[in-house]
Amino acid sequence: MSITEQRPIISKLEKQELYRLLAEGKRVDGRGLLQYRNLNVQLNYIEKAEGSALVELGNTKILAAVKVGVALPFADTPNEGILIVNAELVPLASPVFEPGPPSEESISLARYVDRSIRESKAVDLSSLCIIPGRSVYSLYVDLYILDYDGNLIDASVIASVNALGTTKLPKYSVEGQSIKKLDEYFKLELKDLPVSITYAFFGDKYVVDPCLNEEYASDFTISMTVKSDDRFCAIQKNGGGMISPRGFLELLDKSIALGKELRSIAYSKLSGNG
């Protein structure tokens, strides 16, 4: 059962102040309405994983790591590797996260990131086949939220793509139907660098990259993942409220522009990572 969430109360004064500022085109932390927070990316944070990245977007802090294995392919895609995205909202990160089985929020986050990577074809799954129908690489992308200050979606996409971009896979030699792990590695090549752009809506105003207080005060959010070629590969409205068709279409151009900008910052370290 999905149940109306009980958002932590942010004081009425805080909310009024937030709206007052928005009416003037300003935000509580001094940012412009369409300005992202500082973004910091640290590659290969977990040396023992095959790929990893620690991403800080303002105070939001997310660790993504990739574990590589060998698995039986799915019956309907015998020539394709397996990609699984999982997100853990560990209780260390926020008083609103609780230990236990994945919440709908963590499932929805993981599924959105999965769609962003899968549909953008950032990872060419057909290049991850070892023996068709028998042995393929499996990539487990685990997202670990360490500190929660809003906009998990955009930060998670950036963390996942960076972690995949640093991933090294062991080579296998094939003898008949059996495989043998070699002591050589090859780099996973990314075919696209998708970024997600998230907007939070307040009446007729909206901002990009909401911090937690903005998320709590907002009516709903919309996230859009843009590929390197400016096409879209995932969209998701989260929360109640409604948007007019015109309001929605207006976001498309904005996302393309913001996407270009964010992409150049978010993945700047990947080129240097060998």
Add this chain to the structure above:
Amino acid sequence: MSITEQRPIISKLEKQELYRLLAEGKRVDGRGLLQYRNLNVQLNYIEKAEGSALVELGNTKILAAVKVGVALPFADTPNEGILIVNAELVPLASPVFEPGPPSEESISLARYVDRSIRESKAVDLSSLCIIPGRSVYSLYVDLYILDYDGNLIDASVIASVNALGTTKLPKYSVEGQSIKKLDEYFKLELKDLPVSITYAFFGDKYVVDPCLNEEYASDFTISMTVKSDDRFCAIQKNGGGMISPRGFLELLDKSIALGKELRSIAYSKLSGNG
């Protein structure tokens, strides 16, 4: 832990009225004590399943569907197909059903239906072997309770047998130890047409096919499944209360007579179903 159930309170007045009527040999809905409600059967309701039937018994509404697969046989029955019965008391059907893992009520229902089918040998499991010890047909009978107005057991047996009676199985060709699905189908042949007869007891009175209010007001129920040859293949007392041995034996003849009658109505559409 099985725990004393908290039955929804039906008003004292309602209950008194029900007992007053029973003392006169009458029921709240005007039926005779040993009279079933209207029965309506719709075959092949779910086109995408291999077999299905929608059964309405008064306001009780149950959908049964059969999914056919191929599986490894159980180790102790290498030459037999697999039959599994599952019942879902979905919360859409009643305010007393809750989402979550199967309740003891749904488990007990599924197990009774399973016994009724298995022990009557309505389905010849030995005819469902493809390669002994290796590949057999599996029949998953899923019961979906859509509207709950009492007597789930009798309606579920009727729905399951009708669903099995409409089931078409894909043929497989065998080459050595591997099998290949063909584009041909064959009908599952039923060897028996079991029906369950359920009685609800009120002091020294009883009725057949109790509606929900009768179930709530009753001391307990007894269900008996009768085969086409008038022998019994499953019996179950549900709820507290007790019955005298004489009282129990009295039911046997009644069940045989009622069984003949119900069987002719319940499965009348099966003969026409090709």
Add this chain to the structure above:
Amino acid sequence: MSITEQRPIISKLEKQELYRLLAEGKRVDGRGLLQYRNLNVQLNYIEKAEGSALVELGNTKILAAVKVGVALPFADTPNEGILIVNAELVPLASPVFEPGPPSEESISLARYVDRSIRESKAVDLSSLCIIPGRSVYSLYVDLYILDYDGNLIDASVIASVNALGTTKLPKYSVEGQSIKKLDEYFKLELKDLPVSITYAFFGDKYVVDPCLNEEYASDFTISMTVKSDDRFCAIQKNGGGMISPRGFLELLDKSIALGKELRSIAYSKLSGNG
């Protein structure tokens, strides 16, 4: 989440009395501070299991049984049999045990017993290989707590080792890569007879083999498993409180002495068991 346990309240008077007695070197049940309760061992209690023992330590009553199977070995130990210890704190044994998935107490108990057996090498796992990398014996040791009056750990180690000491394994003939069960059996040979010694601490006093009231009144307990050669193979502090290094070291000699004594009683029936 591990959570501060709420111990059943034992009356203040009872606790005072217990401390008063301890100050005089006495215990509530008249035992000496380092005296075990009566120990009673009954071998082969469950005839249908491959090995079993019922142990009574005062009013604490534990049944251990061994089920033998054949399984795939773990990838990193292809030549070793599999040993699994499981403990069930069934609610029949105590008002503080609840039905449901294993509690942290039962997990911790099973893991301690597992370490005591595994690290002492009482069972030579390498003797339990049938076909390397393919078929090995699996030994499932199930501990069933039937009556709970403190010191589960020591009684569980004794019950498990006795159950293993009575275990008979079916022989298998190997033909190529497949095995066939024969109608012959061989006895599992024990290479060591570990015993655990448990102390409960009250301020600067301590006793051995605490009964339940002593456990509840104590600050914490320490258990130590001693091998036949007087070396230690498992230690565990349970509960809050703290012990000085000197206090801890003092226990080592005591445990060696008590271990010798307890071992000779605990496993006396094993030699006669053929």
Add this chain to the structure above:
Amino acid sequence: MSEKISLFKEDGRRLDDRAPDELRPIKIKVGVLSNAQGSAYIEQGKNKILAAVYGPKEALPKHISLPDRCILRCRYHMAPFSTPERKSPAPSRREIELSMVIRNALEPLVMTSLFPRTVIDIFIEVLQADGGTRCAGLTAAVLALADAGIPLKGLTAACAVGKADGKVIVDLNDLEDKYGEADMPIAYNPTLDGITLLQMDGIMSKEEIEQALSLAITATQKIHKMQVEALKERFSVPRREG
């Protein structure tokens, strides 16, 4: 979206003979269950979906209740036999996500402040699935709410749009969903001119999204009319028979 199969016939029509902007046949019936406060049944193509509503009723345990409005609980669930391979009855990650997006789409529709401290339960059971189940389920759930007499700010209808073989299309069936290039489920309330459910999966350019959205609005307006008709039928004075 793996193999290459053609989703259009030579005459430019879809495999089930529809034009790109054509809905599948839709059959809606309101008030189909006896126990639920409100219920509705929808067939859209081969989709067969039931929705039921219980409430408003006391919110238990109390700590889930809100002092100023009612809360919604929503469960989107697929019957084990609704899919080609039997599905486990336990909720999948997909069902958990869809329960949430459907609830989100219903929140702005219900006049929740009328019923403080209560809960409304919404159950959607997919009996047979044929693509677009979340949208058809939502269309039915809205009617079940109306049937339960719960005050709504108008009716919301939902329909997926998307892209197959390079063409923008409406109301994707199972095949088009699986082998097409994009799927964009949309719920739209014509009274309020508001989109309440919006997801997209697959690849579309800005222009294609604009075109698809326009198709979605026309489609949901058509479905909205059928919703109104179904409610009228439900609440029309029954004629004396015979």
Add this chain to the structure above:
Amino acid sequence: MSEKISLFKEDGRRLDDRAPDELRPIKIKVGVLSNAQGSAYIEQGKNKILAAVYGPKEALPKHISLPDRCILRCRYHMAPFSTPERKSPAPSRREIELSMVIRNALEPLVMTSLFPRTVIDIFIEVLQADGGTRCAGLTAAVLALADAGIPLKGLTAACAVGKADGKVIVDLNDLEDKYGEADMPIAYNPTLDGITLLQMDGIMSKEEIEQALSLAITATQKIHKMQVEALKERFSVPRREG
């Protein structure tokens, strides 16, 4: 009930040398556990079963309590080592069903209205299983209730009857349960002339059921006497020893 194996010897006796209407050896002991308010142990053939009772005690959480009587909670559980293949300790569907039918059989026995708003917990642990465990467990649970001092309307005893190789038999063992033609567990209270547990599985004609029921009544009356004996032994004044 699959393969064909003969369950009778040439002399007309069963494989364990019993006559068709003969019970297995039964050993009952009441008051065997120290923590439980009441307890009992039964051996019937190779069955070894413990039952324990806790309560009446406050029903928590409160919403499960009833204002006019106590509620019963019952758990029938099999030890992992009780069966030929190790059984997972998590409750199986069979154990869940049997917990319910045993609770149903105990409800009419306990004077529940004496203890409003309380709960009585009944635990049955099958340590070794040899056919007829639900019946033997119930026989023991009744004694555990009596041992706990809970007012009962008499004692209920239980025993399975059934059919094997065409003959009606009493107290089926594991083999007869598995390879026989029918199994009918029955709990009967001779004081009240009432059947409180009744199930049947397998195939029997009306006449066979009549005959089996008659055997069941005789058998449960015998077990009832053993129950009375076991209680007497429990409550007899212990002689001064030595």
Add this chain to the structure above:
Amino acid sequence: MSEKISLFKEDGRRLDDRAPDELRPIKIKVGVLSNAQGSAYIEQGKNKILAAVYGPKEALPKHISLPDRCILRCRYHMAPFSTPERKSPAPSRREIELSMVIRNALEPLVMTSLFPRTVIDIFIEVLQADGGTRCAGLTAAVLALADAGIPLKGLTAACAVGKADGKVIVDLNDLEDKYGEADMPIAYNPTLDGITLLQMDGIMSKEEIEQALSLAITATQKIHKMQVEALKERFSVPRREG
């Protein structure tokens, strides 16, 4: 502890070039998370571990609270990517046990009677594991408690000692843990001269345990100093920048 591999080099040093009584490089930082009331991060060898503290706060549900003191809840958890093979995020039996022994080690440290009826939550997340995670996690958790301003009876530091290739060693790394002969994790509070966590696994004689304990006390005293330093750094007046 299965295969035979040598854990010492010819020069008598360990494979990572340490002396038997030498700690791995340790890096500690207090106050690293913005939401938690207190937090700390530790690197010890390749271990990377975060600890966070929330509370004291109202204990809910109320029945878990204690009238005379606060309760502690503790979760030791390993990230799925922290181990060579991916670990399921669901808590393993090992994680459940370690959560308990860490909580037990913290109970005597916290002045719980200052906060009756409340709860303090302690979360330890192992991001990368390299042997000795329970000890390093505990060392960090103590600092997170201090950072949260919770009154403590001094600081507790933890370190494993053990035995490899017949030699007693301190601060075992992953290899030594796996292929060594014994592992004895110890938490020691030098202020109170008290051991609060004590486990042992493997084989050691009385003399070896004595020697190991002595190493553990020296090691934890060193770590205790680093804890104090890390707290000082956290609470030092920040210099005016620029």
